[in-house]
Amino acid sequence: PLVTTKEMLLNAQKGNYAVGAFNVENMEMVMAVMEAAEELKSPVIMQTTPSTVKYAGLDFFLANVKAAAERASVPVAMHLDHGSSFELAMQAYRTGYTSIMIDGSHESFEGNIAVSKAVADACAPSGIPVEAELGKVGGKEDDLDGGDDNPYTDPNQAVEFVKRTGVNSLAVAIGTAHGVYKGEPKLDLDRLSEIRKVVDIPLVLHGTSGVPDETVTECVNRGICKVNYATDLRIAFTKGVEAVFEENPDVIDPKKYNAKGKEYVKEYVMSKMRVVKSVGKA
Ligand code: 13P
Ligand code: ZN
Numbered sequence: 220p221l222v223t224t225k226e227m228l229l230n231a232q233k234g235n236y237a238v239g240a241f242n243v244e245n246m247e248m249v250m251a252v253m254e255a256a257e258e259l260k261s262p263v264i265m266q267t268t269p270s271t272v273k274y275a276g277l278d279f280f281l282a283n284v285k286a287a288a289e290r291a292s293v294p295v296a297m298h299l300d301h302g303s304s305f306e307l308a309m310q311a312y313r314t315g316y317t318s319i320m321i322d323g324s325h326e327s328f329e330g331n332i333a334v335s336k337a338v339a340d341a342c343a344p345s346g347i348p349v350e351a352e353l354g355k356v357g358g359k360e361d362d363l364d365g366g367d368d369n370p371y372t373d374p375n376q377a378v379e380f381v382k383r384t385g386v387n388s389l390a391v392a393i394g395t396a397h398g399v400y401k402g403e404p405k406l407d408l409d410r411l412s413e414i415r416k417v418v419d420i421p422l423v424l425h426g427t428s429g430v431p432d433e434t435v436t437e438c439v440n441r442g443i444c445k446v447n448y449a450t451d452l453r454i455a456f457t458k459g460v461e462a463v464f465e466e467n468p469d470v471i472d473p474k475k476y477n478a479k480g481k482e483y484v485k486e487y488v489m490s491k492m493r494v495v496k497s498v499g500k501a
């Protein structure tokens with residue numbers, strides 16, 4: 220069934236595992252994530268970024284996920300990833316998304332608090348949980364010099380941020396980046412533990428594609444409750460489609476090549492559900 224991420228993430232926090240949040244771009248990716256979750260009896264979050272939403276509309280993606288969720292025995296949530304404005308967050312909320320991220324990480328500390336609190340206040344009455352971000356995921360190393368410009372999440376600021384905004388979960392910046400990594404990412408795991416010690420809401424890891432599995436599991440052990448994967452699902456889907464055309468360039472039925480993309484995504488998602496330890500938790 221379609222549920223919110225509220226209980227899902229609180230359960231993960233209590234049970235010391237995380238829920239995978241997978242970015243979906245089309246119907247087959249929704250089907251792939253759903254089948255993976257169902258087979259592994261795992262709770263799951265599907266999410267769409269503003270650019271994905273722009274491509275087909277909030278309603279289109281929600282309809283796909285809803286259909287999948289209604290067939291499923293495991294809990295499924297539909298989340299707005301990196302909501303870029305109060306307005307888009309409200310559109311997702313009105314459309315029926317069951318979880319909302321407002322990303323004010325490009326704002327000043329006060330600006331981030333203002334927009335995150337506005338979304339949290341608007342969603343609270345109907346119990347739709349809100350994720351916010353403090354610090355900058357994928358911040359360049361040369362921005363690392365202290366003060367307000369430090370891209371990494373400051374534990375003390377995190378405490379104040381959570382208290383003043385009332386958000387339900389917090390994305391932290393500890394050295395991950397969106398997209399493909401050039402070298403191996405260096406994560407500040409001590410910082411994560413510090414944040415966990417002083418912040419009591421579920422913590423979220425972004426930019427997880429390309430982070431070694433052992434490192435992700437270690438982040439989960441240190442208190443991450445939601446783990447975002449996007450780039451690697453795109454790659455998996457595309458590789459699946461390519462494999463079909465390599466073997467037979469004359470294929471014209473979209474079902475044929477999309478099914479292979481779906482198969483590759485499903486396999487990837489299943490492997491990551493093991494990494495975040497959500498298998499059997501539904
Ligand atoms: P990747 O680009 O590393 O998959 O990051 C996903 C993410 O954080 C989505 O919000
Ligand atoms: Zn992200």
Ligand code: NA
Nearest residue numbers: 396398426428
């Ligand atoms: Na990444």
